[in-house]
Amino acid sequence: MIFLIAFIWSFLEATVFFIVPDVWLSLVGIKHLKKALIACLVAACAAVLGGALLYGLSVEHFTALSDFFNRIPGISPALQHTVEQQLNTLGFWALFIGPLEGLPYKVYSVYASHLHLSLAHFLWVSFIARVLRFVAVTLFVHFIAKLLLMKFSQQSVYAVTLIGWIIFYLFYFFNPEVL
Numbered sequence: 333m334i335f336l337i338a339f340i341w342s343f344l345e346a347t348v349f350f351i352v353p354d355v356w357l358s359l360v361g362i363k364h365l366k367k368a369l370i371a372c373l374v375a376a377c378a379a380v381l382g383g384a385l386l387y388g389l390s391v392e393h394f395t396a397l398s399d400f401f402n403r404i405p406g407i408s409p410a411l412q413h414t415v416e417q418q419l420n421t422l423g424f425w426a427l428f429i430g431p432l433e434g435l436p437y438k439v440y441s442v443y444a445s446h447l448h449l450s451l452a453h454f455l456w457v458s459f460i461a462r463v464l465r466f467v468a469v470t471l472f473v474h475f476i477a478k479l480l481l482m483k484f485s486q487q488s489v490y491a492v493t494l495i496g497w498i499i500f501y502l503f504y505f506f507n508p509e510v511l
Contacts, residue, residue: 334360334367335374342375342462346382346437350405353379355497357466358473362489368470376463383441383458390445397442406505407436415439419447424454427461434504437462 338360342353353375361368390397401407415435418426427440437458444454473493480489 334364334371338371338375339378342378343382346379346441347386348404348438350407350436351501354466354469357470358497359490359493361470361474362477362493363486365470365474368474369467372463372466372470375466376459379437379462380455380459383437384451384455386438386441387445387451387454390442394442394446401439401442404436404438406434407439411435412439412443416443416447419443419449424449424457427454427457428464431461431465434507 337356338353341349341356345351345353357368357371357375360371386397398412401412402409414433415426415430418430418435419440422429427437430437430440440458441454445451477489477493480492484492
């Protein structure tokens with residue numbers, strides 16, 4: 333069930349959903365690091381499938397997808413313009429920088445197609461960039477949780493992790509640069 337949730341969540345986030353699968357992966361990683369790291373690989377594969385789908389759809393429906401994205405929380409025309417500029421100037425390196433700036437992968441998928449970047453290269457770099465981020469977040473939460481578990485109950489650590497994600501998204505969604 334852990335891996336199925338990781339797959340579905342990551343695929344949906346790579347296409348239409350607006351909460352990153354890192355939430356699930358980090359929660360799994362609190363208690364089950366090995367399973368969480370395998371789930372990171374599953375999630376990266378699912379993200380690449382979602383990216384491939386959007387890349388393909390963008391060939392014929394770029395404007396419709398771009399307009400649709402503007403209705404997804406956390407995506408704006410300015411954000412899409414930033415992704416386009418990053419891909420133009422940085423190429424595939426943008427896939428590593430974008431997550432650090434809160435730029436959704438789904439937008440990169442559509443713009444990579446629109447800019448006629450190689451699908452094969454896009455998918456390979458996507459996998460590497462996504463798995464690195466998923467693993468980094470999962471390991472970070474796991475090690476913080478280990479420290480907290482020395483003084484607090486497991487339920488408290490899960491609660492703190494969820495509160496951390498809620499705070500993250502409050503800052504993200506109420507950031508004027510995102511909206």
